[in-house]
Amino acid sequence: MIGLGFREHGGLDRVELVEVPDNEPAAGEVRIRLRAAAFNRLDRFVLAGIPGVPIERPHVLGSDGAGVVDAIGPGVNDLAVGDRVLLNPGLWDATCPACVAGLECLCRDYRIVGEHTQGTATESIVLPRRNVHRIPSSLTWEQAAAAPLVFQTAWRAIRTVGAVAPGETVAIIGAGGGVSTAAIQVARQAGARVVVVGRSLDKADACRRLGAEEVLLLTEEKPLDRTLWEWSGKRGIDLIFDSVGSPTVPRSVRSVARGGRLVVIGATAGPLVQIDLRTLFWRQASIRGSTMATSHEFDAVLAELVAGRLAAVVDRVFDWSDGRAALARMDAPDLFGKVVLRTPG
Numbered sequence: 001m002i003g004l005g006f007r008e009h010g011g012l013d014r015v016e017l018v019e020v021p022d023n024e025p026a027a028g029e030v031r032i033r034l035r036a037a038a039f040n041r042l043d044r045f046v047l048a049g050i051p052g053v054p055i056e057r058p059h060v061l062g063s064d065g066a067g068v069v070d071a072i073g074p075g076v077n078d079l080a081v082g083d084r085v086l087l088n089p090g091l092w093d094a095t096c097p098a099c100v101a102g103l104e105c106l107c108r109d110y111r112i113v114g115e116h117t118q119g120t121a122t123e124s125i126v127l128p129r130r131n132v133h134r135i136p137s138s139l140t141w142e143q144a145a146a147a148p149l150v151f152q153t154a155w156r157a158i159r160t161v162g163a164v165a166p167g168e169t170v171a172i173i174g175a176g177g178g179v180s181t182a183a184i185q186v187a188r189q190a191g192a193r194v195v196v197v198g199r200s201l202d203k204a205d206a207c208r209r210l211g212a213e214e215v216l217l218l219t220e221e222k223p224l225d226r227t228l229w230e231w232s233g234k235r236g237i238d239l240i241f242d243s244v245g246s247p248t249v250p251r252s253v254r255s256v257a258r259g260g261r262l263v264v265i266g267a268t269a270g271p272l273v274q275i276d277l278r279t280l281f282w283r284q285a286s287i288r289g290s291t292m293a294t295s296h297e298f299d300a301v302l303a304e305l306v307a308g309r310l311a312a313v314v315d316r317v318f319d320w321s322d323g324r325a326a327l328a329r330m331d332a333p334d335l336f337g338k339v340v341l342r343t344p345g
């Protein structure tokens, strides 16, 4: 079958249609004929090459997807051919102590579809039964494909790792990407006061519609720490959700309230930072990393999506033939939400 991916690491010019083998589901596995895939920042890192992560080539991109069950392996009795499903892109071994304790995203063998395995921008994919979730027809293919990675990331980072409480302030650093559109909703639903900080106010109304109380503009004169310090009445922010990395994390540290938490879920603009530890101990603040979510957290997110209380923001849907343009769209200054690809299934 064909997939959208690459033979050699590099930039967007390396993206092409590649041939990968068809797969049959083994015991405990399910094959999904994909209807839609969605891209994440991760896909661009996979394309460029991630140090220490060997990637089989040719490689198919895409971690998120939704479609129809079209083959079932032995031992799977609770799904039927034709069921509408979405997939959880987190892969775990289900046997290590973390998995047994229900902390699957801390699995010693944790992997992500499309990074450590072939991805979803193709005709079909075989996954363990535990990664496949039935969805109602009220969720469109595009919404179903757009939600899983960013919403589970935002949910665990804000609710579990960030331990947000009603009435607390949450700052989302950066507006526009899929994960920030998910984080605004998750934080607001948890009863937090949400402030978004970005480099343009073009998306301010859209952020407010998702639940942001305020959208603040960053400038040369008023960088992140000064902006948040002023907005919070010199109190600082209870929980800061940062996926940007080196340009923002040192200023995020200076912006936390006493007892505040900085949760780092990515480093899209660079991984190395220098921070002032005196701020950390004096304010008794913490910095924690978070990635993906447990299966319990995933189930909670899915219930919210099915009920319509959370919804993926779809920036644009691209046809299968426009795969490279879909990946390029993630660089567009006016990006707001997820980039979705209609798959050939």
Ligand SMILES: [Zn+2]
Residues within 6 Å of the ligand: 092, 093, 094, 095, 096, 097, 098, 099, 100, 104, 106, 107, 108, 109
């Ligand atoms: Zn495990």
